Amino acid sequence: MSNAEKFSVVLPVYNEQDNLQTLFAEIRAAADSTGRPWEAVFVDDCSTDRSLAIIRELAEAHPEVRYVAFAENRGQSAAFCAGFDAVDSDIVVTMDADLQNDPSDIPDMLAAFGRDCEMVIGWRAKRRDTFIKRISSRIANKIRDSIVDDGVHDTGCSLKVMRTDLLRRIPRFKNMHRYFPILMKMEGARIHEVKVNHRQRGAGVSKYGTLDRALAGIWDLIGVKWLITRHIGYTVKEKK
Incomplete structure (x- = not known):
């Protein structure tokens, strides 16, 4: 991959009003260090605090910032999809806005991207979540792996690097962001993992409970398993 290739x-x-200024400063430092053109695309999921106002301020002050603002709360998967549709590059970096993902990991992940892989996934080897969240995630991961084995250690890490064209082709549904690895594999992506830093949440509160995630996850697993078994893939030998 060319060092001049743009990423989003x-x-x-x-x-996430209390995290956005710090988050963008960290992203800018990491992105500028790569020497590549870049942009940050914020997707506001109808926040009820000052998040959108702060995003507007960032966009006014920094040409690298663009944003999409939802008219109603649609969830994280919808926000990711809106971002994928809005980007102006062939490479997408995804991450959460709660500062638990560390933007300083982005350069190493970009360096790994394109070397025989179309997707790079962050692996939070040392989780900084609460005890309950860590245990529930381990249980959920074991159940998921027994039904939908994507072959990665940490599919729940939001810090990922992916090819835009593949992202725009994968099926879209609620909570799809939890299954990016297997969905990308269905489109032919090869995956590489990079150990990344994981930090405690400094401000704001988690948007997800454990019981609601578990119940929704059951339906998701059934649906994703169905998609895998019914997926159509083909390679064109010749055409005119």
Whole structure:
């Protein structure tokens, strides 16, 4: 991959007013260090705090910032999809807006991208979540892997680098962001993992509970398993 190839950082946002200024400063430092052109695309999921106002201020002050603002709350998967549709590059970097993902990991992940892979996934080897969240994630991961084995250690890490064209082709549904690896594999992507830093949330509150995620996850697994078994893939040998 050329060092001059542009990349887009896509960031779903819901009530993260206290994190956005710091987050963008860290993204800018990491992105500028790569020497590549870049942009940050914030997708506000109808926040009820000052998140959108802060995003507007960032866009006014920094030409690299663009944004999409939802008219109603549609969830993280919808926000990611809106970001994928809005980007102006062939490479997408995804991450959360809560500062638990570390933007300083972006250069190493970009360096790994394109070396025999179309997707690079962050692996949070040392999680900084609460004990309950870590345990529930481990249980959920074991159940998921027994039904939908995507072959990665940490499919839940939002810090990923992916090819835009493949992202725009994968099926879209609620909570699809939890299944990016297997969905990208269905489109032919090869995956590489990079260990990344994971930080404790400094401000704001988690938007997800454990019980609601577990219940929704059951339906998601059934649906994704169906998609895998019914997926159509082909290679064109010749055409005129």
